Amino acid sequence: MTQELINTDSEEHIDNVVEKRPRGRPINPARHLPDGRYNKEPLDPEYYKKYYHIRYCEKYTCGICGKTLANSQKVKSHEKSTFCLKAKQKLENMFL
Numbered sequence: 277m278t279q280e281l282i283n284t285d286s287e288e289h290i291d292n293v294v295e296k297r298p299r300g301r302p303i304n305p306a307r308h309l310p311d312g313r314y315n316k317e318p319l320d321p322e323y324y325k326k327y328y329h330i331r332y333c334e335k336y337t338c339g340i341c342g343k344t345l346a347n348s349q350k351v352k353s354h355e356k357s358t359f360c361l362k363a364k365q366k367l368e369n370m371f372l
């Protein structure tokens with residue numbers, strides 16, 4: 277009798293324990309594979325198709341000379357061109 281009473285007391289004690297608050301960031305189940313490894317692939321299946329469309333297919337207007345470029349990939353080569361350098365010199369001469 278005494279042992280049963282003790283066991284019931286211990287079970288009640290376990291039930292009364294407050295659950296610990298989870299620490300850290302909440303785990304995203306899509307990022308964790310069933311093997312336990314981390315899933316570093318993009319969640320969107322068409323991510324690689326959209327990548328260049330989103331980033332590089334927008335037209336870019338130069339802030340110095342005001343010329344519109346087809347892609348933002350050619351910004352560096354455009355800044356080195358004589359057309360843009362002359363416009364930059366004109367701006368500098370206006371302020372001097």
Ligand SMILES: [Zn+2]
Pocket residue numbers: 338339340341342343354355359360
């Ligand atoms: Zn320019």
